[in-house]
Amino acid sequence: DIQMTQSPSSLSASVxxxxxxxxxxxxxxxxxxxxxxxxxxxxxxxxxxxxxTSQRGVPSRFSGSGSATEFTLTISSLQxxxxxxxxxxxxxxxxxxxxxxxxxxxx
Amino acid sequence: xxxLQESGPRLVRPSETxxxxxxxxxGSLSNIYWTWIRQPAGKGLEWxxxxxxxxxxxxxxxxxxxxxxxxxxxxxxxSLNLKSVTAADTAxxxxxxxxxxxxxxxxYWGHGTLVTVSS
Numbered sequence: 001d002i003q004m005t006q007s008p009s010s011l012s013a014s015v016x017x018x019x020x021x022x023x024x025x026x027x028x029x030x031x032x033x034x035x036x037x038x039x040x041x042x043x044x045x046x047x048x049x050x051x052x053t054s055q056r057g058v059p060s061r062f063s064g065s066g067s068a069t070e071f072t073l074t075i076s077s078l079q080x081x082x083x084x085x086x087x088x089x090x091x092x093x094x095x096x097x098x099x100x101x102x103x104x105x106x107x
Numbered sequence: 108x109x110x111l112q113e114s115g116p117r118l119v120r121p122s123e124t125x126x127x128x129x130x131x132x133x134g135s136l137s138n139i140y141w142t143w144i145r146q147p148a149g150k151g152l153e154w155x156x157x158x159x160x161x162x163x164x165x166x167x168x169x170x171x172x173x174x175x176x177x178x179x180x181x182x183x184x185x186s187l188n189l190k191s192v193t194a195a196d197t198a199x200x201x202x203x204x205x206x207x208x209x210x211x212x213x214x215y216w217g218h219g220t221l222v223t224v225s226s
Contacts, residue, residue, distance in 0.1 A: 034212040049212035091211035095167040098152040
């Protein structure tokens, strides 16, 4: 299995800050890396797929980059509605594991 | 707009079988992978497996031989069976659909249903 490790596990930030979350895979996953946002009591929402392609309707302040085993999700100018937990997921191999999540909290 | 709705017993006794159904509306089941994911309270997402309309499946090895997924295209429904459950199987269970972009990201999610394993 490919293990996905996110860092940090949690962070505190203020509205307007730029936030970067890192996801590392134990093996290369090509660009089969996706990012999800989950708010309490809700299902996750797809933000970014294929490393860097934004899902339709996702604000442009969300961007993804990376390759092979290291990927980042950047949120520019953090907005109040962005406080949530973010997960990465690889779909290069089965099982399509998720990272453990990164909680973005209000400072 | 594709919508997914999970249904089934909310309480399952230890050692018994957890059975959930997912009803899909707003689209057919054809030519796309359908996925089951779960989330224990306060924890992260666990990919359980996926099924293609042909019936082809991929399961997460950590479930070993306990899991079975099926699909009924005539009813637009998916099913998940997990046998010999323990308290560790208590979680919110989501059915979901992969995107049709070829990247296999999970694009559509059900609301999720909490299943508790307890006597």
